[in-house]
Amino acid sequence: MESPVLSYLRKVHAELAELRDGTPYSVGPSSADLNPADFGIALATVDGHVYEVGTTRKQFSLQSISKPLSYGFAIAELGMDAVDAHVDVEPSGDPFNEISSNPETGRPANAMINAGAIAVASLIKGSGGRTPIQRIEHTYSEFAARRLRSDGREYRAERARSDRNHGLAYLLSAAGVVEGDPTRALETYLRQCAVQVDCRDLAMIAATLASGGTNPVTGTEVLPYEAVERVLSVMMTSGMYDDAGDWATSVGLPAKSGVGGGIIAVLPGQVGLAVYSPPLDKHGNSVRGAAACRRISSDLQMHFVRSARQGRSAIRSIRTIDQEPSNIRRTEAAADVLQEQSERALVLELAGDLFFAGTETVVRELTSRAPEIDVVVIDVRDVDEVGDAGIRMINAVFQDFRENGREILLVDPDDVLGGVDTRGITVFDSRDRAIAECEHRLLERYGGPEAMPRAVPVVDSPVLAPLDRADAEALASHMNPRHYDDGDVIRRVGQRFGGVFFILSGTISIVASHTDGTRFRLRTLGAGMTFGELALGEDDRQETTAKAEGPVEVMVLTADEIEALEERDPALAVQLWRALSRDAYMRVDRLSRANAARIRD
Template identity: 65%
Template sequence: MESPIITYLRGVLDEFSELRDGEPYPVNIPGGAIDPDDFAIALATVDGQVYEVGDSDKEFLLQSLSKPLSYALALSDLGTEAVDAKVDVEPSGDPFHEMSLAEETGRPANAMINAGAIAIASLIKGSGGRSAIRRIVDTYSACAGRTLRTNGRAYQGERAISDRNHALAYLLSSVGVIDGRPSAALETYLRQCTVQVTTRDLAMIGATLANGGTNPVTGVEALDPQAVERTLSVMMTSGMYDDAGDWVARVGMPAKSGVGGGIMAVLPGQAGLAVFSPPLDQHGNSVRGTATSRRVSQDMELHFVRSARAGRSAIRSTHTIDRVPSRIRRTEEASAVLAEHSQRAVVVELSGDLFFAGTESVVRELSDLPDDVEMAVLDLRRVNEVGPLALSVLPRTAERFEAEGRQLILVDPDGLIDHAFDDEHTHTFDDHDLAIIHCERTLLERYGAESMPAEVPIEDAPALAMLDADDLRVITALMEPVSYDSGEVIRRVGQRFAGVFFILSGAVSTIASDAEGNRFRLSTLSAGMMIGDLALADTDRQETTVKAESDTRALLLSADAIATLEADDPELAVRLWRALAREAYVRVDAHARAVAARIRETAP
């Protein structure tokens, strides 16, 4: 199933494809002239999931997108103090090519403008048999998770129109910011700008920064975590040049643009967002890239003010319904059908918050369910807060489920998200057990077994199957018919043992209370089953409340009738108790398994 996040990104791509403002940067890349219609969006999470739409495999030049990566490399090599001595961390408020140097020290304002980036390039040295530019490209490759390369033709083209950058390099050298040949620093800078990436690469680089410098897919630490922290801080204040203030207010993520048409935004701890579209605005930023980033940040709540929590999955567990079955006792036939087909219904238990990271993990889990899963129960009992993204994409997931002949079922007792769903197509329950019952009944209807037979004659009662016809005739003669209306209480807590009820039709529930006095349904029993069998002496008292769930008919083998049987025919009484004990054991064993499963369910 296609992820609703992909569907959402494709909608954004289609919408902003209509933007025709701006002009591409006039430096050719391999293959001819730049195509202003190129457009791609990619979103990579800190656990390595990538969502991409558009021309996401088309390569373009990093250009100024290289600046934060080289800055982080210099910080990793030399430390903060040494780098700060050469390049400041103050927003310049100027375009990227301005000569923003401090009067007293000559330091560039920050590493995101050209003067600062040239100074940073001069600080990166070769080592281990690798030149400075080789180390830079290797670092970029580690961030992207694949081998990247520079473009020689683009480098020659940039060098031919870099008079201003030449001037900046010699000016920096004249005030002692650059040690050594200024032309060497400029060459390193221009070559790093011509490293080629795809939009997917750029998103993964963003995710690596979001992940503290470790690539989410390869696990390679490309950059020092402290260096990444400083880099993201400078990106937040200076990455978008003289448009930085508006960017922080409207997008709210550390970001960097490049005149090649790329924009990379980073949500620390959660994701990297990349957009590629060559036409640029007056600030040198991609027109479509800026519009897309604003929209995605707003819709997905990626602004740092709203998303100041570490990204983590909201999924507590995913399991088939047989792990925690309903409390309804089934016939052997029905139990066999459920055992065979339980993988067709899964429960996805959630916890925490459904903001970007949590919602993304849930949508991914649902989208990746095997094709044979027909029902998914989304259990929100432990969810605290829900953001707009969840209210948008989860209903789309339900629609896709329906289109594929599947069901998305909600357990939402607090009404966190059910109001966003179409009631006609989505089942919502306040109780987890009721949702499981719905799944079980659906599977039983589809795969050929009755969930709750309408009527079971006493001679077909499983509990009496060990008795022969003569024994059954004697015992049945001792029984008396009883009936109860739907909702009527049959037995209350504290009442003495009344006998054994054999249900002929209808259904009853046993209701217990926890230590805090909260009532909950312990089990639901249907035709062919019995209640009262666990009390084997008339001194025992009722431990649960028994209530009719529907109009119910039963036969009661009363405590007095049992006493009469024990006195008149003790051998038959023993055979009866043996049959009841066998059935009781099966029931207790099933209950113990269910309790164990629920303990696992509620364990931290």
């Protein structure tokens, strides 16, 4: 199935593509290839997954989106104080090319306007045999997780139209803000603006900022967290120029635009958003880009006030059914079926908040595995809060599962997902009961009668499989039949060893107690299984309670009969204990393998 995130982005893209306002920036050779209809949206998570729709692979100039990247680079290399001595952190409220500086210090208001960006460019020097622009290209490439380069033709076209920027560079030089040759500083700035990217690159750049400066794909620390903190703060107050105030209140995401048609927006700890569309508004921001950011922020509740918590994955654990089996003891035939079909059933334990970022990881996991899944158990008992965006995304996945014949078993006794449409979804009060039902449905679908027998004679009990038929029949002759009704207690805690119980038909729950006295179902037994023998392990006393769930038929080899058998036919008694030991070993081995799988997970 298609991810609901991607489906949502397609819908937004289709609707906003109808916007026809704005005029593209027409400087440089790339303007000849501009298509006002080009429109791409890319959203990258902090674990490196990218959703993209529309024109996301067409190259264009980075332009002013380069400003926060070089600002962070300078801070990382020189330190905050050194950079602060050349550029301030105050919103200017002016257009991007305004001559805006402190009348006392001469410092530009911030690094997001041209004056501030030129000052920052002057601080980046050549090193290690590389020029300033080569070092900048390397840093930008680490942001994008692929090689980025400045386009010489774009640079030369921009330089030919940069009289105002020349003036800014010399004014800053006169004030002692630009270090060295002001023309060199301007050249570095214009070359960084001419770096070529596509919309997907921008999303990865934004995601690197969202993840605290570490590229989510390569794991490379591009900027230290302190530098990212400063960069995002200035982007929030000044990244959208004279539209920054309205942007901060209505969109609520640190953002930066460029006249090349790109916009990046960052939700720290969660996602990076990028939009490309050439037509610009009066502020120099992409018309469709700004509209897309507003729409997505609103719909997905990405305003920083709503999404203040860290956007960790909501998946605490995800396992196949063989890695987290129920407490029901299955026959060997049933266990084999569940092992063979284990990839067709998942158990997801969710925790934390189901806002956009947390929910996105859940729906991505489900949608990516959907073709192979028959049943999924989702445990939401440790979910704290569910946002509107999370509800919409979960509803989309649940609907797709219903329409394609896949089953969801929900563990939600407290109705955490109260706003989710749970029609056709079975809700359980415990994960074990949900997993048991999950196993049952797999066995119904893939197992034959031997996997889910309604009745099993003693001589056909899997426990006695190592014995030949004559020995099994001999043992059966020493047993007594018993019948229990629903709710009857068959064995109670503290009772002495009463023998080995062979279940012919029906279901028995084995109930234990927590240290605080609360009771819980330890496991469930069905036809062909045994219980009672474990009382021999602790002073010959029963440590659990066995209770009938519905009518139950058993055959009991009592303690007295076992003692008599050991005297009359010790060889058969040895066969019995060997069979019981083998069965116990197989159960312990299966449990150990399941626990090992959980540890690896």
